[in-house]
Amino acid sequence: xxxxxxxxxxxxxxxxxxxxxxxxxxxxxxxxxxxxxxxxxxxxxxxxxxxxxxxxxxxxxxxxxxxxxxxxxxxxxxxxxxxxxxxxxxxxxxxxxxxxxxxxxxxxxxxxxxxxxxxxxxxxxxxxxxxxxxxxxxxxxxxxxxxxxxxxxxxxxxxxxxxxxxxxxxxxxxxxxxxxxxxxxxxxxxxxxxxxxxxxxxxxxxxxxxxxxxxxxxxxxxxxxxxxxxxxxxxxxxxxxxxxxxxxxxxxxxxxxxxxxxxxxxxxxxxxxxxxxxxxxxxxxxxxxxxxxxxxxxxxxxxxxxxxxxxxxxxxxxxxxxxxxxxxxxx
Numbered sequence: 646x647x648x649x650x651x652x653x654x655x656x657x658x659x660x661x662x663x664x665x666x667x668x669x670x671x672x673x674x675x676x677x678x679x680x681x682x683x684x685x686x687x688x689x690x691x692x693x694x695x696x697x698x699x700x701x702x703x704x705x706x707x708x709x710x711x712x713x714x715x716x717x718x719x720x721x722x723x724x725x726x727x728x729x730x731x732x733x734x735x736x737x738x739x740x741x742x743x744x745x746x747x748x749x750x751x752x753x754x755x756x757x758x759x760x761x762x763x764x765x766x767x768x769x770x771x772x773x774x775x776x777x778x779x780x781x782x783x784x785x786x787x788x789x790x791x792x793x794x795x796x797x798x799x800x801x802x803x804x805x806x807x808x809x810x811x812x813x814x815x816x817x818x819x820x821x822x823x824x825x826x827x828x829x830x831x832x833x834x835x836x837x838x839x840x841x842x843x844x845x846x847x848x849x850x851x852x853x854x855x856x857x858x859x860x861x862x863x864x865x866x867x868x869x870x871x872x873x874x875x876x877x878x879x880x881x882x883x884x885x886x887x888x889x890x891x892x893x894x895x896x897x898x899x900x901x902x903x904x905x906x907x908x909x910x911x912x913x914x915x916x917x918x919x920x921x922x923x924x925x926x927x928x929x930x931x932x933x934x935x936x937x938x939x940x941x942x943x944x945x946x947x948x949x950x951x952x953x954x955x956x957x958x959x960x961x962x963x964x965x966x967x968x969x970x971x972x973x974x975x976x
Contacts, residue, residue, distance in 0.1 A: 667967040673759065678752035680961035685747025686740050688953035694720060694732035695945035696739070700798060702938035703902040716941050735800040738820045742793030746786045751957060754782035754856060775860055776853040783852025784845055791844065792837035796823050798905045840904030843919050847897020851890045859886035859954060879958060880951040887950025891942060896935035898942075899926075 669675055689696065698719050714722065723731045757778050762770055770778065800823060818826065827836045859882055866878040874882070891898075900922055916922035926934040 670964045671967045673965065674752050674756050676961045676964035677755040677957075678748045679964055680957040680959075681751030682744040682748035683960045684751070684953040684957035685743035687956045688747075688949045689739050689743045690736060691952050692945035692949045693736040693739070694723070695941040696949075697732070697734055697736075698723065698941045699938040699945070700735075700902055701802060702941065703899050716944065719941075735797045738793060738797040738800055741820070742790050742797055746790040746794075747953070747957075749789050750782050750786035750852060751961075753785045754779055754852075757781055769864075770860075772857050772861055775857040776850075778853070779856030780849035780853035782856070783848040786852075787841065787845055787848050791841050792824065793820075794844070795837060795839060795905045796820055796827070798902055799823050799827075802906065840901050843897050843900035843904060843922075846919075847894045847901060851894040851897075854890035854893055855886050855950070857886075858889050859883060862886060873958075876955060879955050883951040883954030884947035886954075887946040888943060891946045892939075895939050895942065896923075899935050899937055 670679065695716075698716065701719070701723075720732075727734065758770065759766065762774050762778050800820065824837065828834070831839075862882040862885055863874060863879065866874045866882055868874070873879075900919060903916065903922060903926075916925065923935070930937075
């Protein structure tokens, strides 16, 4: 005698499909990947005007002072000449770059942490181990997304009023047109990875410091007996970790920008190597030349990293809780 399962309790194909998606999204590495993507888009859009201003200041070599202004004056100049589009110039490309960059960074950190550095699941890492794990995650994310970073830099300066670049084109090239032009005229694939060595040299310690300081401060800010600090404490931990990491590694960021436009005619420098770039910058611009643009950078780092860490944790926790909620509803 066969027994039939009532339709009311028989799971439908749609239910199984939905549960499979929730199960996949709730996996730690996948949740970290999605959370990282959201974090990247939110953090970069929030500070887009300051991010672009930082780049414009970084690429000015000695004798060029189009943006040798205070932050307020420079932002006013950008608004007057280009309007709100000037504030967002290059942000679309930046978000296209930063979403996979941030997603790969957070998820690879989670992967390396769980599979390489934790002696057993749930172990707290030492600060040094977090530094190394974060550094490897930073290098991983750079290699996946670097061409979009160099294109974002080009797009950020094309419409700025640098007299060395000549008259502005009537129609600015977009992301793909810039990629194709660089590939055809500046050396193929190698052109899309120009400046990657100083980038990796800066990103590895930056990401490592960011993860190390954030997790240490987050742990210190968590009241005894609680699993998570409040949103305000997370924002503060993110702001502090970003400021520390940015200040320690900022010269590498300047070198990265300089090398990314090293072949653009009119910008006034043709560096042969990293050591040559450091020597020329210090001789011509002083040590402060390695810190050009740091003021708008520090102004942006607090809201950028704070919003990045908070949006990452909110998204990640939401996704990892999907399976738990689904299981509790089925009981």
